[in-house]
Amino acid sequence: MKRSLISLVLAGFISGEIIAQDTQQQDSSYWDLGWIGIFTFSQSSFTNWQAGGDNTVALSTIQNAHAKYNKGRISWNQHLEFSYGFTNQKSQGFRKTDDKILFGIDVGYRFIQDKPEWLWTTTVSFRTQVSDGFNYPNDSMNISGFMAPGYLLVDMGMEYKKGDHFKVVYSPIAVKTTFVLDDTLSANGAFGVKPGQKVRSQFGTSLRASFDKEILKNVNFSSNVILFTGYQNNFGNIDVFWSNLFTLKINNFLASTLVLDLIYDDDIKIKKFDDDGNLTGEGPGLQFKEVFGLGLTIKL
Numbered sequence: 001m002k003r004s005l006i007s008l009v010l011a012g013f014i015s016g017e018i019i020a021q022d023t024q025q026q027d028s029s030y031w032d033l034g035w036i037g038i039f040t041f042s043q044s045s046f047t048n049w050q051a052g053g054d055n056t057v058a059l060s061t062i063q064n065a066h067a068k069y070n071k072g073r074i075s076w077n078q079h080l081e082f083s084y085g086f087t088n089q090k091s092q093g094f095r096k097t098d099d100k101i102l103f104g105i106d107v108g109y110r111f112i113q114d115k116p117e118w119l120w121t122t123t124v125s126f127r128t129q130v131s132d133g134f135n136y137p138n139d140s141m142n143i144s145g146f147m148a149p150g151y152l153l154v155d156m157g158m159e160y161k162k163g164d165h166f167k168v169v170y171s172p173i174a175v176k177t178t179f180v181l182d183d184t185l186s187a188n189g190a191f192g193v194k195p196g197q198k199v200r201s202q203f204g205t206s207l208r209a210s211f212d213k214e215i216l217k218n219v220n221f222s223s224n225v226i227l228f229t230g231y232q233n234n235f236g237n238i239d240v241f242w243s244n245l246f247t248l249k250i251n252n253f254l255a256s257t258l259v260l261d262l263i264y265d266d267d268i269k270i271k272k273f274d275d276d277g278n279l280t281g282e283g284p285g286l287q288f289k290e291v292f293g294l295g296l297t298i299k300l
Helices: 002-026 183-187
Strands: 031-044 056-071 074-089 093-109 118-128 150-162 166-179 199-216 219-230 239-249 254-264 270-273 279-283 286-299
Touching (some): 031 254, 056 093, 056 286, 093 286, 118 166, 150 199, 166 219
Antiparallel strands (some): 056 074, 118 150, 166 199, 199 219, 219 239, 254 286, 270 279
């Protein structure tokens, strides 16, 4: 199942790239293709070092690729985001530090000829992770995994686009599907599915916005936010997925990155503890992730 779904996502993106390349041979002015990969590595080793220390290896990568098409009334935007990181510390072993797969396709139609910034848009967005996640130091039972959860959001609505750096989309028709394919997590009713079930679909409304621009010399800021609320249950409780990436270009081969991700999902129950570490209950909570890196950059 893992291999099939990964292959499906990658095949969709690669097929888009092939189509783009074929069209480029005829007229490349309508296409914008790009890829950037950032690789960060660190290592430390100690032998008889009196100040102390622990042998450590850390590796992470951020990959972003896109294929954009604009001609006449038609707009097409296909993008793939992938990030993964880990540390291997002698005293603690292997631990994951970052993990995200995000794939999306936007298809737009400009319904007013002399106002190209307004479009009718249909969007398909898919998000999951590669490997199991744990609540360290407890690594005996996973709390997440590939397609546990997996999120598929399909929506239709109106888009306003300002140049190539900003757009906002309101969709009164949206369907969010949550997948929990891990048997144990499914049996526990994790991520909002009913215990024993592996798929849950919600009909609702969504608001999406994205920004991508060089805000200072050699400093690029990319931000994507998705807001969703279901019509059927707890309307007004808004699920939030907000991803931010700051990239500081040092030279043609080195860059520093700062990732800030925020998630709030009313269906994800997070354990609550008091100041003494005693479990007091569980409920919705804010999830936050920060990853800073300095490493090799390759851009096409």
